[in-house]
Amino acid sequence: MLDIMLYSYLFIVGLIFGSFYNVVGIRTAEKQSIVTPRSHCPNCQQQLAAMELIPVVSYVLQKGRCKNCQKSFSPKYLLFELLTACLFTISPIVVGWSKELLIALLLISLVIIVSISDLHKMLIPNKVLLLFGMTTFIVRLFIPTIPWWDAYVGALLGFGLLYLIAVVSKGGIGGGDIKLFAVLGLFVGVKGVLLTLFLAAFLGMLFSLVLIIMRKLKHKQPMPFAPFIGLASLISYTYGAQLWDLYFRLFA
Template sequence: MELTLHIYLFILGAILGSFYNVVGLRVPAGESIVSPGSHCPACNKNLTWMELIPILSFFLQKGRCRNCATKISPVYPFYEALTACLFTISPLLVGWSKELPIALALISLLIIITVSDLSTMLIPDKVLLFFLPLFILLTVISPLTPWWDSIVGAVVGFGILLLIAIVSKGGMGGGDIKLFGVLGIVLGLTGVFVALFIASFLGAVVGIAARMGKKVEKGSPIPFGPFIAIGSLISYFFHNSIIEWYIQLLF
């Protein structure tokens, strides 16, 4: 029975991952997520249902459009598979509990903003405004911490990044600031600090490596959203273990 549920979650994650990729690309461009339907960006041919099977269609078509043979970016099946895998492992980390909808909603937001930030360097307000009331509702229904922790987490998450932006004179994007405020509702005060530390560390390492390898020119902005996504996921699922390990390391 449990295996069947995991399979259902994998399929759901793959389907939603395909949709999230559309949202992450279209919303920043001010386009509708409904119309026009999925189509090849090279020849504009509308895709059939056989060409829209998450993950499988990419490999069945050998990574090319069936109509014009243009290469299809492997980014599409990657996000589909990533969402599917994250959905599938979530019950292993939080159980089949009231917390599971929160975990799935968090994964959904982070996939969308990763697609958006990497492709357009934007984290759309429309996406954040959709998830903000959803997170508030879910944390009220299934509180993971005291009610005040979500409020403090949101205020501190927003405030810290706003302070960094002011001190660095624009070194932090407005979308990142608002995103951390929304994430603070789910992560709480402790989770926000852990997420920020991990995101900052990964961002610094990747940024230095990219510039040393001349992949990114000095002074060019690097999207911080994906690092926030990684840090937030690690913090959400493991921040208690990370803090315990850190305390043991110090003492």
């Protein structure tokens, strides 16, 4: 019974944070303040009343439309709210009700925000990276589920590898992706960074191949990469040990 209450609580907290991350992701990408002005309709600029700001509930009640101009809101907002809530809720199942839960929630938050920014404006805001990077840099010293040096070397390796790829591919990878990998290294460590890179490349290629086949994407057209990096880092964070195990059993 207590468990159900705790999980429901995490789900609701996830919805509220997810709704806030929509604002953070979009406004930092637009280089606007996240505090002012109050949330408004992206179409008619009408300020949203308190009743229109309740995650999911408002969206459903208003059938996904602005009360003032009737224009539909993008379902992306709703999806990211629900995704944050779901990921928050399953994280104690993955890491337990332990100190590591803080790391897991930080990682989920980072992944959600940079994905929103990248989808919105094709960029990963420095402010977000700096905030999460500094926080995790310090927190890792106190929550050593991976040794602190593993986290720090992972960050250096993430930065170095992506920098190298950017040089070799002559700008095929953005500066934001390079810095994002450095921050992710703090979460997943050395092995995790390698796995994240491999999975992100694999998922990104698979997805763009599907889009090219469906003729939704032109060859060489840039595509936001952060959602793939984010998804890859979450898989690597959750299943890293098992995937490495599988790799060694197959190839070593």
